[in-house]
Amino acid sequence: MPAIVMDKPGSGAQFEAKFTFYVFLCCIMAAFGGLMFGYDIGISGGVTSMDDFLIKFFPKVYLRKHEARENNYCKYDNQYLQLFTSSLYMAALIFTFFASYACKKYGRRPTMRAASLFFLAGVILNAAAMNLTMLIIGRILLGIGVGFANNAVPLFLSEIAPARIRGGLNILFQLLITVGILVANLVNYWTSGIHPSGWRISLGLAGVPAILLCVGSLFIAETPTSLIQRGHLEEGKATLRKIRGTPNVDAEYNEICRACEAANLVKHPFRKLANRRNRPPLVIAIVLQVFQQFTGINAIMFYAPVLFQTIGFKNDASLLSSVITGLVNVLCTMVSVLYVDKVGRRVLLLEAAVQMLISQVGIGTILLINLKSANTLHHTVAVVVVILVCTFVSCFAWSWGPLGWLIPSETFPLETRAAGYSFAVSSNMLFTFIIAQAFLSMLCHMRAGIFYFFSGWIVVMGLFVVFFLPETKGIPIDEIDRIWRQHWYWKRYMDNADAELKVQKEQAATV
Numbered sequence: 001m002p003a004i005v006m007d008k009p010g011s012g013a014q015f016e017a018k019f020t021f022y023v024f025l026c027c028i029m030a031a032f033g034g035l036m037f038g039y040d041i042g043i044s045g046g047v048t049s050m051d052d053f054l055i056k057f058f059p060k061v062y063l064r065k066h067e068a069r070e071n072n073y074c075k076y077d078n079q080y081l082q083l084f085t086s087s088l089y090m091a092a093l094i095f096t097f098f099a100s101y102a103c104k105k106y107g108r109r110p111t112m113r114a115a116s117l118f119f120l121a122g123v124i125l126n127a128a129a130m131n132l133t134m135l136i137i138g139r140i141l142l143g144i145g146v147g148f149a150n151n152a153v154p155l156f157l158s159e160i161a162p163a164r165i166r167g168g169l170n171i172l173f174q175l176l177i178t179v180g181i182l183v184a185n186l187v188n189y190w191t192s193g194i195h196p197s198g199w200r201i202s203l204g205l206a207g208v209p210a211i212l213l214c215v216g217s218l219f220i221a222e223t224p225t226s227l228i229q230r231g232h233l234e235e236g237k238a239t240l241r242k243i244r245g246t247p248n249v250d251a252e253y254n255e256i257c258r259a260c261e262a263a264n265l266v267k268h269p270f271r272k273l274a275n276r277r278n279r280p281p282l283v284i285a286i287v288l289q290v291f292q293q294f295t296g297i298n299a300i301m302f303y304a305p306v307l308f309q310t311i312g313f314k315n316d317a318s319l320l321s322s323v324i325t326g327l328v329n330v331l332c333t334m335v336s337v338l339y340v341d342k343v344g345r346r347v348l349l350l351e352a353a354v355q356m357l358i359s360q361v362g363i364g365t366i367l368l369i370n371l372k373s374a375n376t377l378h379h380t381v382a383v384v385v386v387i388l389v390c391t392f393v394s395c396f397a398w399s400w401g402p403l404g405w406l407i408p409s410e411t412f413p414l415e416t417r418a419a420g421y422s423f424a425v426s427s428n429m430l431f432t433f434i435i436a437q438a439f440l441s442m443l444c445h446m447r448a449g450i451f452y453f454f455s456g457w458i459v460v461m462g463l464f465v466v467f468f469l470p471e472t473k474g475i476p477i478d479e480i481d482r483i484w485r486q487h488w489y490w491k492r493y494m495d496n497a498d499a500e501l502k503v504q505k506e507q508a509a510t511v
């Protein structure tokens with residue numbers, strides 16, 4: 001998930017700032033935060049398809065998997081197996097809210113360090129797990145780490161980056177999530193040949209980005225915004241000089257002070273979110289996240305190896321196919337970095353909706369015709385399914401993946417931006433949890449129909465973009481209100497909001 005775009009209010013000014021070594025170091029930090037999250041998304045699918053892992057924790061699933069007469073679609077349908085994947089997202093969802101409190105009260109740096117320590121504790125429990133309880137508690141600790149990191153790292157980045165590279169960093173973070181997924185796929189491919197404890201290596205290696213994040217957080221300073229907001233004015237100014245590589249930081253310093261004062265005046269940003277004026281960005285932030293998950297992307301990211309085994313691939317081939325989809329995911333996210341500000345958000349989202357629809361209907365139809373309860377797909381047909389999965393992943397990666405995060409980061413007014421964004425984060429975690437917990441059962445009960453289920457959602461989200469999503473390309477972040485005022489539907493919220501604002505001002509004047 002990317003960084004929040006926190007441009008300075010009103011001005012759109014470019015302050016004097018060099019791309020210093022310090023800022024470079026911060027980008028590396030982003031890399032560890034993104035890698036940590038992505039690695040988790042990618043690792044569980046491969047691990048849950050490994051026989052050694054199943055024998056140890058899910059012997060029933062293992063027996064079912066190797067039972068010749070077992071229904072293809074139901075081999076992996078097990079609530080606990082799904083809980084192994086999903087528990088992380090439930091914990092992250094809950095701890096997102098604690099994390100935003102910790103960020104404000106203690107700063108970004110300690111919150112990141114806490115994230116890496118929770119994460120490390122989770123990794124140790126996972127890699128050393130002797131029973132299911134250790135495994136699930138480990139996943140919950142990882143989830144707490146993810147919840148903390150996903151709040152603190154984006155905030156940290158958006159405050160540390162010079163304005164001109166802030167947008168790029170925004171998608172870079174998503175790019176590193178996809179790199180984390182790919183690395184996890186590769187690690188699984190390697191460890192699946194190591195018996196009987198390859199899965200321990202897979203789960204244990206998640207500690208590497210966490211250790212780096214922890215060590216990194218010892219060497220970097222707190223962000224100037226966080227220092228100033230908590231009253232450490234001199235330290236904030238000194239840090240600003242250091243990160244911008246120039247003594248001339250007065251203009252930016254004053255802007256940060258102004259923004260902090262304004263933000264501190266809003267005592268209840270979450271309450272303020274309920275105002276009519278915030279309705280359009282709030283609805284869009286939540287709906288985009290729900291839609292992002294109902295594209296079915298995480299059915300693929302979490303369960304691709306399981307899915308590929310379902311259609312008849314052997315363990316190796318299915319893990320290799322996941323590596324291929326992981327690679328497509330990384331490469332196509334780069335396409336987004338290059339084109340999002342040229343062709344705009346709506347074009348990418350709509351093109352992707354059509355391409356995703358074709359891929360999902362294609363996969364569903366092939367499985368419907370060819371994969372009965374007890375056979376496997378002919379090799380050529382299975383390869384076509386892998387190609388269709390890649391077409392699906394490719395367009396997700398240049399559209400709904402990064403834009404599901406970018407758009408909520410650029411459509412809220414400053415005073416509710418952080419609070420609004422945390423709604424996007426928690427909606428993402430909630431719906432990721434739902435898909436992780438339900439997909440294998442849905443596959444068992446709906447069989448190939450599950451792909452038509454996702455297709456139905458893709459039609460709905462395409463229509464939503466056509467009718468309800470205004471283009472935000474090239475609009476300065478502090479003039480974003482303009483897009484709602486000009487929109488056929490959302491403008492009604494602005495008219496009333498203006499009227500409310502006027503009454504409030506009049507009342508304030510008479511007091």
Ligand code: BGC
Pocket residue numbers: 001041174177178181292297298301329400401402404428432
């Ligand atoms: C989504 C994740 C998904 C990832 C895949 C992100 O934007 O939020 O749920 O696994 O993209 O690259």
